[in-house]
Amino acid sequence: MTEPSLKIVAVAGTGVIGRGWIQVFSRAGCKTRVYDPDINMANAALNWVEKDLKLDEADGFIKTDEIKSRLALISVHTDLEEALDGAEYIQENGPEQLEIKQSIFTQIDQISNPSAIIASSASGLDINLIAAGLQGVSRCILAHPFNPPHVIPAVEVLPTVKTSPEVIERATVFLKSVGQMPLLMNFHVDGFLGNRIQAAVVREAIHLVERGVAGVEAVDAVISQGLGLRWALFGNFGVNNTNADGGIREYYKKFGSAYKESMNDLDSTAPSFDPEMIDRIAAGVEAMEDGTSVAELSRWRDRLIRKIRRLKKDDPHP
Amino acid sequence: MTEPSLKIVAVAGTGVIGRGWIQVFSRAGCKTRVYDPDINMANAALNWVEKDLKLDEADGFIKTDEIKSRLALISVHTDLEEALDGAEYIQENGPEQLEIKQSIFTQIDQISNPSAIIASSASGLDINLIAAGLQGVSRCILAHPFNPPHVIPAVEVLPTVKTSPEVIERATVFLKSVGQMPLLMNFHVDGFLGNRIQAAVVREAIHLVERGVAGVEAVDAVISQGLGLRWALFGNFGVNNTNADGGIREYYKKFGSAYKESMNDLDSTAPSFDPEMIDRIAAGVEAMEDGTSVAELSRWRDRLIRKIRRLKKDDPHP
Numbered sequence: 001m002t003e004p005s006l007k008i009v010a011v012a013g014t015g016v017i018g019r020g021w022i023q024v025f026s027r028a029g030c031k032t033r034v035y036d037p038d039i040n041m042a043n044a045a046l047n048w049v050e051k052d053l054k055l056d057e058a059d060g061f062i063k064t065d066e067i068k069s070r071l072a073l074i075s076v077h078t079d080l081e082e083a084l085d086g087a088e089y090i091q092e093n094g095p096e097q098l099e100i101k102q103s104i105f106t107q108i109d110q111i112s113n114p115s116a117i118i119a120s121s122a123s124g125l126d127i128n129l130i131a132a133g134l135q136g137v138s139r140c141i142l143a144h145p146f147n148p149p150h151v152i153p154a155v156e157v158l159p160t161v162k163t164s165p166e167v168i169e170r171a172t173v174f175l176k177s178v179g180q181m182p183l184l185m186n187f188h189v190d191g192f193l194g195n196r197i198q199a200a201v202v203r204e205a206i207h208l209v210e211r212g213v214a215g216v217e218a219v220d221a222v223i224s225q226g227l228g229l230r231w232a233l234f235g236n237f238g239v240n241n242t243n244a245d246g247g248i249r250e251y252y253k254k255f256g257s258a259y260k261e262s263m264n265d266l267d268s269t270a271p272s273f274d275p276e277m278i279d280r281i282a283a284g285v286e287a288m289e290d291g292t293s294v295a296e297l298s299r300w301r302d303r304l305i306r307k308i309r310r311l312k313k314d315d316p317h318p
Numbered sequence: 319m320t321e322p323s324l325k326i327v328a329v330a331g332t333g334v335i336g337r338g339w340i341q342v343f344s345r346a347g348c349k350t351r352v353y354d355p356d357i358n359m360a361n362a363a364l365n366w367v368e369k370d371l372k373l374d375e376a377d378g379f380i381k382t383d384e385i386k387s388r389l390a391l392i393s394v395h396t397d398l399e400e401a402l403d404g405a406e407y408i409q410e411n412g413p414e415q416l417e418i419k420q421s422i423f424t425q426i427d428q429i430s431n432p433s434a435i436i437a438s439s440a441s442g443l444d445i446n447l448i449a450a451g452l453q454g455v456s457r458c459i460l461a462h463p464f465n466p467p468h469v470i471p472a473v474e475v476l477p478t479v480k481t482s483p484e485v486i487e488r489a490t491v492f493l494k495s496v497g498q499m500p501l502l503m504n505f506h507v508d509g510f511l512g513n514r515i516q517a518a519v520v521r522e523a524i525h526l527v528e529r530g531v532a533g534v535e536a537v538d539a540v541i542s543q544g545l546g547l548r549w550a551l552f553g554n555f556g557v558n559n560t561n562a563d564g565g566i567r568e569y570y571k572k573f574g575s576a577y578k579e580s581m582n583d584l585d586s587t588a589p590s591f592d593p594e595m596i597d598r599i600a601a602g603v604e605a606m607e608d609g610t611s612v613a614e615l616s617r618w619r620d621r622l623i624r625k626i627r628r629l630k631k632d633d634p635h636p
Binding site: 016123124146147151152153154156181183184185186187189190191193194195196197198199200201202203204205208211212213214216218219220221222223224225226227228229230231232233234235236237238240241242243244245246247248249252253256257258259260261262263264265266268270271273278279281282284285286288289292294295296297298300301303304305307308309311312315317318 | 334619
């Protein structure tokens with residue numbers, strides 16, 4: 001990894017996403033100031049980081065002395081002013097409620113170094129609303145990661161309409177320098193890019209099970225043993241391009257009308273997500289996972305994704 | 319790989335899917351009788367197999383003497399009766415038109431060993447219509463693979479309503495024994511499982527680009543550098559299950575209403591697939607792939623997917 005383009009960062013909020021960002025920034029060598037008004041939350045996040053690094057060590061991803069130097073970069077603060085002191089990039093990970101995010105952004109804008117970038121991990125809210133009316137609106141962006149941020153590189157980036165181009169450039173360079181892949185959006189839409197695509201998949205997968213076409217396990221395997229093996233390498237368009245010898249033009253020309261038919265046959269009503277539906281699907285998932293804990297499954301996911309990324313690094317997209 | 323449970327198979331039709339099946343069956347050690355009424359098509363498929371095996375050799379997936387013994391298992395026939403002689407499993411890969419498939423199935427049913435399984439690679443047609451009225455309807459199934467069949471294990475299996483349970487069992491055991499993963503469906507729906515899920519992704523990806531939310535490259539990267547890394551390991555439900563510490567119940571309870579909102583915001587009209595739309599998207603893909611040929615991209619895909627599958631074999635789902 002290259003040197004991080006900014007050296008001191010603050011992570012505000014220490015839930016599942018916040019603790020992932022701590023890993024991203026400290027791994028890259030940034031001084032990482034962790035802020036949470038609740039010291040127990042902050043300490044729990046730090047404990048999680050330590051545990052995760054020990055698992056990394058067991059899997060051969062990191063050496064013992066690297067853990068020490070990594071942890072030495074992280075400091076915990078319950079005082080926001082102290083946390084933001086000197087920070088050049090601030091990643092906000094508060095609860096997904098507009099008023100709360102606005103209040104955090106207002107405080108950060110008032111206290112922080114005026115040239116610092118203020119980025120929100122918001123997963124649905126419009127950054128234009130979060131940063132509305134702030135004196136420092138020109139330095140605000142959305143930087144929405146995927147779970148877990150230290151394992152999955154994609155980060156959806158949306159500037160406000162008032163964000164300065166220089167800030168967008170500086171944020172993009174920084175995110176790349178810490179090993180993430182910023183993906184620029186042009187305007188706000190509900191669910192951004194990834195969660196819209198995921199919503200389309202969640203909806204159809206639930207419909208297939210609820211209609212009785214196939215069970216949870218078969219519907220899952222069609223992805224994990226089928227479509228998903230291609231999607232780890234190419235996105236939708238890249239896959240479409242390699243599904244005909246003549247590329248995407250031939251593919252769409254040949255299969256466009258079949259796709260239209262299938263698309264029109266999809267049930268576009270949202271599943272209910274009522275307790276009964278959740279129970280039916282969850283029972284199927286629990287049968288499929290056969291007692292394996294979420295923690296164990298997640299750990300396997302993180303380990304394997306890192307190995308897949310290494311494969312792609314060693315033998316990159318031609 | 320285990321021994322194949324059936325030793326002599328026939329592959330009828332030698333397009334992109336047929337040639338992939340030749341690889342699947344011969345790799346497993348089956349005597350593979352290739353039928354195509356057009357000798358040029360059959361020879362082209364055989365040439366492709368030879369070339370592909372040489373690329374496999376260069377990538378270290380196969381040794382020179384294995385290529386010889388593999389090719390020795392394959393014979394080419396322009397006479398159907400000759401091709402089917404002794405075949406215990408017949409994989410049909412003709413053009414995706416009901417009358418043509420019905421005609422091929424009728425011939426195969428009349429000529430083949432009465433206990434042989436007749437499987438269709440149809441990607442959209444209902445196997446109940448393809449096999450309707452045949453004397454041997456009880457031995458007919460759909461076995462729809464993903465491209466390329468010798469790289470992607472998932473195979474969607476649908477018996478006709480008259481298929482005997484013994485045939486379903488024998489076909490399932492056979493497909494597993496040649497390294498594929500049969501996924502049983504309960505009844506016919508347009509697009510089966512995989513192409514429905516893929517259609518949902520294609521639709522939303524095209525809408526995102528056509529609306530101007532982001533470019534082809536960003537929409538693709540949200541999958542290849544984001545969602546797809548998880549989907550190479552888990553299907554939709556497995557991913558949902560690992561997106562909250564408390565598993566899928568907590569995840570759906572917490573995010574069900576956000577998902578419903580996103581789902582209701584998705585545009586459920588099918589893209590036009592008219593020449594202008596195809597041209598806009600294709601131009602974006604061609605810019606993204608920057609002159610790399612479809613053959614080169616496909617070869618990279620096949621190599622990397624095999625490596626990903628090896629990772630999963632060496633460190634399997636816990």
